[in-house]
Amino acid sequence: MPFANFKIPAGSLDEKQKETIVTRTTELYVEIYGERARANTMVLVEEVTDGGWGIGGNVLTLAMLQQPGDGHEDA
Template identity: 55%
Template sequence: MPFANIKVPQAALTTAQKEEIVHRVTAMFVDYFSEAARPHAMVLIEEVPDGGYGRADEVFVIPDAYRATS
């Protein structure tokens, strides 16, 4: 079973954007593994809360301008 785990900042994507990611990643799996992979493809989008991730000692908080509106 092909599996993708995508982590994004909380509230950065709309429901429609998440659905599009699921469809596109599933299509990519089908391109690589054939149509037989479609019913077994798993795409997990995890939202990480503000302050729950960082790099090089910097904790990230998503700016309001980048938050999804719906």
């Protein structure tokens, strides 16, 4: 059974956006494995409590992610 697990910051996506993740991920697996995969594909979208995750040893919050960048992002 194809399986995908997305962990996202709580409150960062609305229901329509989460639905889009599920449907588009399912379609991707169907492209790869064929139509037989559709009925058995599981996509899990989990919301992680704000401040309950981090990158590079630093705890991050949704507010931190929503701040404008420092101008050094890759184009």
